[in-house]
Amino acid sequence: xxxxxxxxxxxxxxxxxxxxxxxxxxxxxxxxxxxxxxxxxxxxxxxxxxxxxxxxxxxxxxxxxxxxxxxxxxxxxxxxxxxxxxxxxxxxxxxxxxxxxxxxxxxxxxxxxxxxxxxxxxxxxxxxxxxxxxxxxxxxxxxxxxxxxxxxxxxxxxxxxxxxxxxxxxxxxxxxxxxxxxxxxxxxxxxxxxxxxxxxxxxxxxxxxxxxxxxxxxxxxxxxxxxxxxxxxxxxxxxxxxxxxxxxxxxxxxxxxxxxxxxxxxxxxxxxxxxxxxxxxxxxxxxxxxxxxxxxxxxxxxxxxxxxxxxxxxxxxxxxxxxxxxxxxxxxxxxxxxx
Numbered sequence: 001x002x003x004x005x006x007x008x009x010x011x012x013x014x015x016x017x018x019x020x021x022x023x024x025x026x027x028x029x030x031x032x033x034x035x036x037x038x039x040x041x042x043x044x045x046x047x048x049x050x051x052x053x054x055x056x057x058x059x060x061x062x063x064x065x066x067x068x069x070x071x072x073x074x075x076x077x078x079x080x081x082x083x084x085x086x087x088x089x090x091x092x093x094x095x096x097x098x099x100x101x102x103x104x105x106x107x108x109x110x111x112x113x114x115x116x117x118x119x120x121x122x123x124x125x126x127x128x129x130x131x132x133x134x135x136x137x138x139x140x141x142x143x144x145x146x147x148x149x150x151x152x153x154x155x156x157x158x159x160x161x162x163x164x165x166x167x168x169x170x171x172x173x174x175x176x177x178x179x180x181x182x183x184x185x186x187x188x189x190x191x192x193x194x195x196x197x198x199x200x201x202x203x204x205x206x207x208x209x210x211x212x213x214x215x216x217x218x219x220x221x222x223x224x225x226x227x228x229x230x231x232x233x234x235x236x237x238x239x240x241x242x243x244x245x246x247x248x249x250x251x252x253x254x255x256x257x258x259x260x261x262x263x264x265x266x267x268x269x270x271x272x273x274x275x276x277x278x279x280x281x282x283x284x285x286x287x288x289x290x291x292x293x294x295x296x297x298x299x300x301x302x303x304x305x306x307x308x309x310x311x312x313x314x315x316x317x318x319x320x321x322x323x324x325x326x327x328x329x330x331x332x333x334x335x336x337x338x339x
Contacts, residue, residue, distance in 0.1 A: 023192035026262065027199050033253040034203035038210055041245040042217055045227050048249060050309045052256040053320055054302035057327050059259050061298050062278075063267070065291060067334055070279040078131045082333030085124040090326045092117055111159045118155035118162055122148050125332055132336045139339065164232045168248065170328055171255035173335065175200070178258050180338040181266050200254070204247055211243035222314045230321065 036044045072079050096113055099105070105113070126148045133141040155162045175197065182190040217228060228234075231244040275281045275295065281288040308316035 022189060023196040026193070026257075027196050029257055030196075030199045030203060030254060033257075034207060034250050037246040037250040037253065038207050041242055041249055042224060042227060044253070045245060045249040046223070046313070048253055048256060049317060049320070050306070050313070052260060053324070054305040056256045056259040057324065058295075058298045058302055059264060060327055060331075062295065063259075063263060064330060064334055065278050065280060065294065066267070067337070068278075068280050070283050070287075074135070078128065078135075079333065081124075081127055081131065082330075085128070086326060086329040086333075089117070089121060089124065089329050090323075092120070093325045094322050114159040114163060115156045118159060119152050121329075122151050122155065125336075128333055128336055132339065160235050164235050166328075167230065167232065168251060171251035172200075173331055174255045174258035174263075177331070177335065177338070178262050178266065180335075181263060184338075185268075186266055203250060207246050207250065208243060211240055211246055214240050214242050216241040217245060223317070226314055226317055 068079075069075065096117070099113070100110060103109070126144060129141065129144055133139070133144070151162075179190065179193065182193055216233070217224060227245055228241040231241070231248040232239075233241040233244055236244065275288065275291050278291050281291045305316060305320055308319070
């Protein structure tokens with residue numbers, strides 16, 4: 001009986017080929033994002049947020065539900081602390097503009113409020129990491145408190161710059177999630193993936209080289225102002241707003257691609273509507289309905305945001321990036337659990 005060329009290839013060689021092919025595809029995607037971001041930063045930002053911001057949050061919520069153990073047991077305190085922190089910090093973040101208007105804050109008052117919020121964020125992460133250290137003593141967590149102290153000091157010295165750092169670092173967290181999932185489920189692909197990651201600083205460097213000396217983005221309309229402000233144009237004086245928006249939209253595009261494509265494929269979530277693959281749904285009818293309700297509500301919110309973007313894009317963008325703090329914070333407990 002004749003053997004096909006593909007079946008004759010050893011499984012390890014086939015797996016290695018698939019891993020390298022996937023890494024090459026991600027490399028090309030990253031380069032494409034950098035090219036588009038550098039060529040039309042405002043346009044790409046508008047389109048990517050409209051198309052992918054809501055759906056990527058849905059996929060992220062689906063992933064977190066999958067990683068939630070059906071019974072918390074010894075992790076009860078950890079998850080209660082995580083959920084309470086996510087809710088409290090999100091509400092605090094959303095209330096800052098309202099408090100500022102009500103109390104007529106000046107810049108100094110804003111600095112203090114943001115520094116307090118950032119301090120609370122660091123302390124919450126320290127609390128979760130301390131709980132995580134008790135369940136995983138194999139890792140060295142001794143540098144946690146000095147690092148937290150340094151971050152809190154920076155949060156009070158440069159509160160707005162500290163917040164801007166979160167804006168640029170958050171998209172990279174998705175790459176970390178993907179690396180951990182590869183280590184758990186596709187370890188043979190992990191080396192090729194990590195080599196591919198060198199394209200990220202290379203693309204950022206090329207964007208800086210090409211756009212650092214360019215003029216700021218034209219236009220003073222409300223939408224352009226929001227996009228450039230979110231990228232840090234009001235904080236990093238002397239840096240081209242075109243460069244800042246291009247770098248931010250490049251990182252955000254990678255973030256969306258990881259949550260919408262890479263992680264679902266690696267974790268076998270190609271059929272995300274299958275709630276029977278969510279462990280929490282196996283606890284009984286109540287939890288199954290709860291999971292289904294969460295996913296349906298999330299899908300409805302995505303549709304509402306799409307309608308909002310079509311109706312009033314600037315206002316909906318402001319609302320989205322305020323509400324999106326919820327998913328930014330929700331990443332912390334699950335990322336610590338992967339360490």
